[in-house]
Amino acid sequence: MSHSYLNHSYPSHVRIVDVSPRDGLQNESTTVPTEVKQALINDLIAAGVKKLEATSFVSPKWVPQMGDNSALLDALAPTRQTDICYSVLVPNMRGFENASFIVLMKSLFLVQPVRPLVKKISIVVLMRVSNVLRQWLRQQKDKASRYVALSLVRLVVPMKRD
Numbered sequence: 001m002s003h004s005y006l007n008h009s010y011p012s013h014v015r016i017v018d019v020s021p022r023d024g025l026q027n028e029s030t031t032v033p034t035e036v037k038q039a040l041i042n043d044l045i046a047a048g049v050k051k052l053e054a055t056s057f058v059s060p061k062w063v064p065q066m067g068d069n070s071a072l073l074d075a076l077a078p079t080r081q082t083d084i085c086y087s088v089l090v091p092n093m094r095g096f097e098n099a100s101f102i103v104l105m106k107s108l109f110l111v112q113p114v115r116p117l118v119k120k121i122s123i124v125v126l127m128r129v130s131n132v133l134r135q136w137l138r139q140q141k142d143k144a145s146r147y148v149a150l151s152l153v154r155l156v157v158p159m160k161r162d
Helices: 020-024 034-046 069-079 093-108 129-138 143-156
Strands: 051-056 085-090 118-123
Touching (some): 034 051, 034 069, 051 069, 069 085, 069 093
Parallel strands (some): 085 118
């Protein structure tokens, strides 16, 4: 007896992105200190993780655990490894603006310019992409500033589809 599921071809490789520093901690009932998050991320890297989602740029009103997103990125910066893909999650335009502002400011205006820690910004997209994109763009009243901001972010953080 032959089973059809045995005849499937599988990809030659898989990519694993560890989201535990963000998803695993965001529902904790007590606040996890930035230093503990930093230690978790460093331990994941020491264990061989190459791609991880470090934090999220959401409102601390709704997800208090992610309120230290900028402080966490600052804490990780001195020990960052260039072969590690650190990403952040943004659920909306406000989160995107906050994340991109931090990435830009930290990479453009430092006394010693450095490559940004964050290599990827993950954007939450709902089922009907066209409606979400239209709503997202509608929130921005000034088209020129929107395009300038997105262009600057593309210079610093390459946007590529994985």
